[in-house]
Amino acid sequence: MTDPVLALDDLRLTLAGGAGPVEVLRGISMQVGRGQSVGLVGPSGSGKSSLLMLMGGLERPTGGRISVLGRDLAAMDEDALARFRRDNMGIVFQSFHLIPTLTALENVALPLELAGAGDAMARARAELDAVGLGARTHHYPAEMSGGEQQRVALARAMAPRPAILLADEPTGNLDAANGAAIMDLIFALRDRHGATLVLVTHAPELAARCDRVVRMADGQLAPEEAPAEAATGADQ
Amino acid sequence: MSALALRLAARELRGGLAGFRVFLLCLILGVGAIVAVGQVRAALQDGLAREGRVILGGDAELEFTYRHADAQERAWMEDRAAAVSQVTAFRSMARLPSGDAALARVKAVDAAWPLVGEAQFDPPMTVEAALSARDGVPGAAMERVLAERLELAPGDRFLLGDTEFEFRAVLLREPDSAGVGGFGSGFGPRLLVREAALAEAGLIGPGALYEVAYRLLLPGADLAAEKSAAETRFHDAGMRWRDARRASPGSERFLDRMATFLVLVGLAGLGVGGVGISAAVRAWMERKTATIAILRSLGASAGLVRAVFGLQIAAMTALGVTLGLALGAGLPLLAAPLLAPVLPFDLDFALDPRALAEGAVYGALVAALFALWPLARRLGVPAAALLRDIGPGARAWPGAGSVIAAGGLLGALAGAAAFFSARPMLALGTVAGVGVALALLWAVGAGLAVLARRAARGGLADGRPVLRTALAAVGGPRSEARAVVMALGLGLTVLAAIGQIDGGLRRAVATDLPARAPAYFVLDIQPDQLAPFSERLAGDPLVEKVQTAPMLRGVVTRLKGRPAREVAGDHWVVRGDRGVSYAAAPPPDTRIVAGEWWPEDYTGPAQASFAAAQAEELGLALGDTLSVNILGREIEATITSLREVDFSSAGLGFVLILNEAALRGAPHSAIATIYAPPEAEAGLLRDLTRAFPNITLIGVREAIGQVARALGQVAQASSLAAGVTLASGLVVLIGAAAAGEAQRAREAALLKVLGASRRTILASFALRAALMGAAAGVVAVALGLLAGWVVIDRLMEAEFRPALGPALWVVAGGAGANLAAGLVFALRPLAARPAGVLRAP
Structure with missing residues (x-):
């Protein structure tokens, strides 16, 4: 693969637990090319979300190397990582993680403002329109349903036009109809803006919509499978 | 109250006191301050009553102005009393042969003095040794400050009028300080001599300003009957009576006023604590949402649930009040060494039931009043709503019963304040004032939130993420603005008011007055001295x-x-x-x-x-x-x-x-x-006291300095009392900052995800804290200026000019205190890895 967006080499993560250190990731090596979509599947506790956190620079590896867009994340300090995310990444969480004191519009505008965009509010409004929430710009997160909150989170992640979109079980807290609508939006936005997508999911049919499916178990990668195979049971 | 409710409440409390720290601290501080003041007041009152004879100098005192008792009057006293002692008090100049002179409050005593108690001298000696004539020169004792001013060592001589005295010892303690020439008898240090030695000094002539007191020992007498007998005998003779039942009415009045004032300041502190109590109960009830919902869904009646949570609050109140009582009883023991040097008697700190009851009643009522509302609002939510929304949102109108109960508690608090206070109207005014101030501060907090929201919506924050997140925290849902402004505002208001009043008084006394005041006030000029006195000054070019x-x-x-x-x-x-x-x-x-x-x-x-x-x-x-x-x-x-x-x-x-x-x-x-200008003062003093040995010069500049110092001390004592209010406010602030730590940690993690640097996040946290603290400071300054204007302009009819320094300090202090509390609890959220925070449920 030429010029990978994400390059992981023998990546390891050990966290301190109540009963001693826990090896969460045990030597992960993989690469993701520009514009690719990768579905990350596996049972609970297999290390999917932790791997995604490492890709986003939200966690630091205890071993191995991780390079994103050619930059070694381990070499960056907290602030450099924040700037790197601001300029290159959008992240969507299962629990939405909107700032409760900001309205929908302000939540979406915030990363643009942090990047110094002069037209942050106008772009945020357009982004909310794109996810069907043009009428709810001045609502606070607590005044919106889970589905609406996740659409705001998606608009926020996509607003700066990131090269990489990381999504951690974005439909995990939603009912089937809302979940499907969110996934349609994610793939539509990715197709429109050509971002590289890494999607952590329990749902095999969602993983099957990706270009590649990577299965994890016990902190390690299983041999890759074709998306069609994955559709039969992402979680087994 | 069922056994089941007790059992369930006890089980709930097994979780520990962690959620009640602020609740307990607020209660302990408020109750402790009130009890401490009450204990000191009781000890002082007890001392005044116990030592009444000693501080008066006898069982009774008959005082005459500008004259001695005549022979018949004296015989009447000697008939009734077991012993009689005579004391004469006046002001005069103690002079050195070199011409240096200093104002002194002279007390001339007879051989029977003191009838009760003991005088203490340095070096230790008897009254006889200190005052009697030696080699034909009478002795004298004086306060150390006078000896130092005249640079006298024991054995040195000085003049009083035309008579020479020998300085023998420093007067350390005068037992009868409440009698004539005692408390409040004017400026100048004490000088003690024998009355007999004064006869030749020519100081107590016709027209001289002096007072003579006769102290009587009346063992076993009915003092009320003695008083009425004396008033009949000395009717129209200008006699003033005082006796050991109320030896020092002035001190008693001062003590009562000061204690009333300090207890009321303590009550204000408890009011601020109430804000913390309310916030703590609200936070605690939010954590208990699931428990309440589950109890309800398992069939517990609303009454049982109310009892379970009410009992827990009651238990915590009992604990807080008990610890507050212990603190209040213990604090005065620490203060005793500070009070000892200024009191003519020893303090005996026994537990005073009235002070303890006062603290306990105030503490229980304030805790109940401020806990009732958040408790009732949460318990009023239907179980289904709680289960649907296990989170902080669900609250309900608490219902008419709770409103009536709150009204009853408020009434009881006002009633208790009126009952316990020596000045019921002042106490009721304070309770009402604290209530109005808290309501006003709440309104300002709410107004600040609305302003912040409007500013953000109006585009002020566009393109400024630091300002956007700060304004959102001040104006958005679950804003801390109201709690912070209330907690900090009341304490700062008391401080600001003291600052403005103190500043205004000091300026009036220390700056404005000396510009218009004379250099000297001269007493005791005899009619035949008036012409040479005026001539001498007319010839002095420096005299204006x-x-x-x-x-x-x-x-x-x-x-x-x-x-x-x-x-x-x-x-x-x-x-x-x-x-x-x-x-x-x-x-x-x-x-x-x-x-x-x-x-x-x-x-x-x-x-x-x-x-x-x-x-x-x-x-x-x-x-x-x-x-x-x-x-x-x-x-x-x-x-x-x-x-x-x-x-x-x-x-x-x-x-x-x-x-x-x-x-x-x-x-x-x-x-x-x-x-005359200041540079002429020393020369005038030397010249005039040498030429007219009997006259008394009071340096106005020095007197003004003393008044200014006394004002400073009152302001200091008041500031200390205001400190209780401020300390309660800080506990509430720290509690609020600690409670918001998890929320801040989440926000910091999210901002990092979105690309904010730590400096940006810290700036946002600091800005919101400073905004809220400064708002509290601005309200406090406004109320302080109002108080200053009322006291200086309306009551004292002087020109009021705002003291800008203290005002700026209050605003800066408010912003700084909240900033410090906010930043201390921002450090952990800032340092935390985003993944760890966001992974948590």
Whole structure:
């Protein structure tokens, strides 16, 4: 693969637990090319979300190397990582993680403002329109349903036009109809803006919509499978 | 109250006290402060009662002004008493042969002094050794400050009038400090001599200003009966009676006022604590949402759930009040060494039931009042709603029962304040004032939130993420603005008010006054000295102006033909004796505003010129009569003119001036004011005291300095009391900051995800804290300025100019305190890895 967006080499993560250190990731090596979509599947506790956190620079590896867009994340300090995310990444969480004191519009505008965009509010409004929430710009997160909150989170992640979109079980807290609508939006936005997508999911049919499916178990990668195979049971 | 409720409440409390830290601290501080003040008051009152005989110097004291008792009067006293001692008090100048001189409060005692208690000297010696004549020179003891000013060592000699004395020892403790010449008897350090030695000094002549007290030992006597016998015997003889039952009414009054004031400040502190209690109960109830919902869904009645949570609050209140009582009982023991040097008796700190009850009742009522609302709001939510929304949102209108209960508690609090306080109206006013101030601060907090929201919506924050997130925290959902402004605002308001009042008073006394005041106030100028005195000063080029006036002291006994007290109540003009003067022509600078001055050669029935403002206060008009008792002689005069008198300039100002013929025959002295620049003062003092050994010079600059220092001390004591309010406020702030730590950690993690640097996040946290703290400071300054204006402009009728320094300090202090609390609890959220925070549920 030429010029990978994400390059992981023998990546390891050990966290301190109540009963001693826990090896969460045990030597992960993989690469993701520009514009690719990768579905990350596996049972609970297999290390999917932790791997995604490492890709986003939200966690630091205890071993191995991780390079994103050619930059070694381990070499960056907290602030450099924040700037790197601001300029290159959008992240969507299962629990939405909107700032409760900001309205929908302000939540979406915030990363643009942090990047110094002069037209942050106008772009945020357009982004909310794109996810069907043009009428709810001045609502606070607590005044919106889970589905609406996740659409705001998606608009926020996509607003700066990131090269990489990381999504951690974005439909995990939603009912089937809302979940499907969110996934349609994610793939539509990715197709429109050509971002590289890494999607952590329990749902095999969602993983099957990706270009590649990577299965994890016990902190390690299983041999890759074709998306069609994955559709039969992402979680087994 | 069922056993089940008790059991369930006990199980719930097994979780520990973690959620109740702020609740307990607020209660402990407030109750502790109130009890501590009550304990000190009780100990002082007890001391005054116990040591009444000692601090008065006998069982009873009969005091005469400007005269001694005659032989018959003295015989009457000796008939009734087991022992009699005579003390004479006046002001004079202690001089060195070199010419240096210093003002002293002289107390001349007889051989029987002290009848009760003991005097202490350094080096230790008997009264006899300190005061008796040695080699024909009488001895003297004085306060250390006087000895140091005159640079006297034991054995050195100095002059009082024309008589030489030998300084023998420093006077450390005078037992009868509440008697004549004791507390509040004016400026100057004490000088103790024998009365017999004064005979030749020529200081106690006709017209001199002195007081003589006779202390009686009356073992086993009925003091009330003795008092009435003395008042009958000395009717119209100008005798004042005091006895050991109330040896020092002035100290008692001062103590009562100070204690009332301090307890009320403590109550204000408890009010601020109430804000913390309310916030703590709200947070605790939010954590208990699931428990409440589950209890309800398992079939617990609303009453049972209320009982379970009410019992837990009651248990915590009991714990907080108990610890507060312990703190309040213990604190005075620490304060005792500070009080000991200024008290004429030892303090005995026994537990005072009244002080303990006062603290406990206030604590319980405030805790119940402030816990009731958040408790009721949460318990009013239906179980289904709680289960649907297990989170912080669900709250309900607490219902009419809770409103009535809150009203009842508020009424009980006001009733308790009125019951416990020596001044019920002041206490009720304080409770109402704290309530209004809290409501106002709440409104300002709410207004700040609305402003912040509007500013963010109005585009002020566009493109400014630091400002956007800060304004959102101030104005968005679950804003801390109200709690922070209330918690910090009340304490800062008390501080700001003290700052403005203190600043205003000090400026009036220490800056404005010296610019207009004379350099010296001169007493005891004998009539035959007046001409040489004036001549001497007229020849001094440094002296700018000299004013002299004859001076007598008299008691206004009747106004408009009725007893003065009946007409004027407790007005200062009729309280005790006042300076009275006479004049043929209006003194220079006199402005007559009504009526006419008498002809210069007038010799008819006595006429009076009265101060216009005081006449208005007393309801006196031209043509009204008044009687004044001067040296036992009753003079009735008709008011024929009213004058403007400026008492604030420290110049010569008499409320009452009579025509010359009415008073010329009475023995009297003259007083004078000398206006001169500071550099002339030392020379004048030396020259005049050498030329006229009997006169007394009071340095106005020094007196003003003493007043300014005394004001400073009162302001310091008040600031200390305000500290309780502020400390409660800080506990509430820290509690709020600690409670918001998890929320801040989440926000910091999210901002990092979105690309914010740590500096950006820290700036946002700091900005919101400073905004809320500064808002509290601005309200406090506004209320402080109002208080300053009311006291200085309205009550004291002086010009009020805002003290900008203290005002800025209060605003900066408010912002700084909240900033510090906010930032301390922002450090952990800032340092945390985003993944760890966001992974948590």
